[in-house]
Amino acid sequence: MNALLDTHGLQAFYGDAQALFGIDFTLSAGELVAIIGANGAGKSTFLKSLTGLLRAPSDAIRFKGESIGGLPPGEIVRRGLAMVPEGRRLFPSLSVEENLLMGATPRRAGPWNLQRLYGLFPILAEKRRQPATSLSGGQQQMVALGRALMSNPEVLLCDELSLGLAPVVIREIYAAMPAITGEGMTVVIVEQDVRMARQVSQRVYCFQDGRVSLTGRSDELTPEQISQAYFGIEESHA
Amino acid sequence: MLETLLQGVLLGGLYTLFALGQSLMFGVMRLTNTAQGDFIILGAFAVIAGVSMTGASVPWGVVLAVLPLAFGFGYLLQRHVLNGTLGKDPLPSLVVTFGLSIVIQNLLLELFSADPRAIEVGALATASVPLGDTLALGALPLVILAVAVTATGAMQWMFTRTPLGRTFRAVSDDREIAELMGLKAKQVYALATGIAFVLIAIAGALQGMRTTVSPSDGPLLLLFAFEAVIIGGMGSFWGTLAGAMILGIAQQIGFRIDPGWGIWFGHLVFLAVLVLRPQGLFPKTR
Numbered sequence: 001m002n003a004l005l006d007t008h009g010l011q012a013f014y015g016d017a018q019a020l021f022g023i024d025f026t027l028s029a030g031e032l033v034a035i036i037g038a039n040g041a042g043k044s045t046f047l048k049s050l051t052g053l054l055r056a057p058s059d060a061i062r063f064k065g066e067s068i069g070g071l072p073p074g075e076i077v078r079r080g081l082a083m084v085p086e087g088r089r090l091f092p093s094l095s096v097e098e099n100l101l102m103g104a105t106p107r108r109a110g111p112w113n114l115q116r117l118y119g120l121f122p123i124l125a126e127k128r129r130q131p132a133t134s135l136s137g138g139q140q141q142m143v144a145l146g147r148a149l150m151s152n153p154e155v156l157l158c159d160e161l162s163l164g165l166a167p168v169v170i171r172e173i174y175a176a177m178p179a180i181t182g183e184g185m186t187v188v189i190v191e192q193d194v195r196m197a198r199q200v201s202q203r204v205y206c207f208q209d210g211r212v213s214l215t216g217r218s219d220e221l222t223p224e225q226i227s228q229a230y231f232g233i234e235e236s237h238a
Numbered sequence: 239m240l241e242t243l244l245q246g247v248l249l250g251g252l253y254t255l256f257a258l259g260q261s262l263m264f265g266v267m268r269l270t271n272t273a274q275g276d277f278i279i280l281g282a283f284a285v286i287a288g289v290s291m292t293g294a295s296v297p298w299g300v301v302l303a304v305l306p307l308a309f310g311f312g313y314l315l316q317r318h319v320l321n322g323t324l325g326k327d328p329l330p331s332l333v334v335t336f337g338l339s340i341v342i343q344n345l346l347l348e349l350f351s352a353d354p355r356a357i358e359v360g361a362l363a364t365a366s367v368p369l370g371d372t373l374a375l376g377a378l379p380l381v382i383l384a385v386a387v388t389a390t391g392a393m394q395w396m397f398t399r400t401p402l403g404r405t406f407r408a409v410s411d412d413r414e415i416a417e418l419m420g421l422k423a424k425q426v427y428a429l430a431t432g433i434a435f436v437l438i439a440i441a442g443a444l445q446g447m448r449t450t451v452s453p454s455d456g457p458l459l460l461l462f463a464f465e466a467v468i469i470g471g472m473g474s475f476w477g478t479l480a481g482a483m484i485l486g487i488a489q490q491i492g493f494r495i496d497p498g499w500g501i502w503f504g505h506l507v508f509l510a511v512l513v514l515r516p517q518g519l520f521p522k523t524r
Binding site for chain 2: 051052053072073074077078083085089091092093094098101102103105106147151
């Protein structure tokens, strides 16, 4: 098994409070993996640890065979791991295009550039000079997604793309996924919408209270298994 | 009355230069440099020392030589001292810059004594441009105003139109996400302070040409810079220029009424803005 990205017993803390209790996670090149779980299960914490926004022990995270735990976020994105953060976090004083250009800061070579993005999301080309936060929620999510793509990552981490968006808008965003994964991009999505998560992904991890409570192929897991892992009716399986 | 207004605008030009560096540093990293005035005076003395060492008859070459030094000084100061003071709590940066203020004042006192000094600019100091029969404006203050307007326009252009300005705004908006995009915030801050110190050196040189400087002048200049920034609001560098103009005009009107009232009148306008419009006259528009 040649993992592109994997974690071994990853723990994470907010001050004294432990948020992750030993996550074992593995990701192969070209996969689309979904992480589901209730609020506070540690999904966002996990992505923050991967991208360096939260301190992690060096050996707990390996990317392309190298330990990247504890590296600064800028170094991790330069190595090819980019994130669409929860709540989009666009730069309010930058225009749409300026936000996208910020994503290109690591100067990695690859298929994604302004032109390609505008082809994928034509509405952004139309609104490129507008302040990013003046756009609708769905359009802002397109900017956030595009900003992460502009770094031409090998692995794209998406934290709650559907947060606060109407179902029709969520479908519109996810409709862009094939164009993204079509380039061989490896993608991890954190998603509250279990149905959507299973639909777009090949494998699913379910988190519960900072542990992996279930993992398997998206098309093989039964709804009963998922709801048990999601809501934790029994003791955690970790 | 017209003369008072024009003199106020000319004075405002100088205050703009006092304030631009402060405006940039606060805008990019929410750092209030309480040693701003003392660094301006330090800049003036650097030019004075340079002129006396080289024996130059006009100071312009020395001023140009000081600007890159000022940039390097600001860059290193941010990198090695001020970056360590930044955080959610504004107190460490205030305390450290206040400490720097005391250090600079005493250092200058030790090196140059308390005597007021000036930067000689020859005939330019007394030259004037006649405006009609009764009115004449000093050539040097006009030069200062031109420098101030040019510097403001350049800063605004840099901030809104260039990749460097884009990174300044991004780091100011959301440091964590900017770093996630691969920016090194500490380096961006150091560049901002380097640029602020170029503006500070320009302000110091022109202050030394227009009047005299002595080591204890800094705090008053800081106050003017501060008032200009607050009156103008944090929206843009043009706002800072407008704030400085309003302050300059208010002071001139005060001087006109009673020679002892000038600076006090400026404070009154500042206070009025603070009470009636605490966000400043031109707050952030987007």
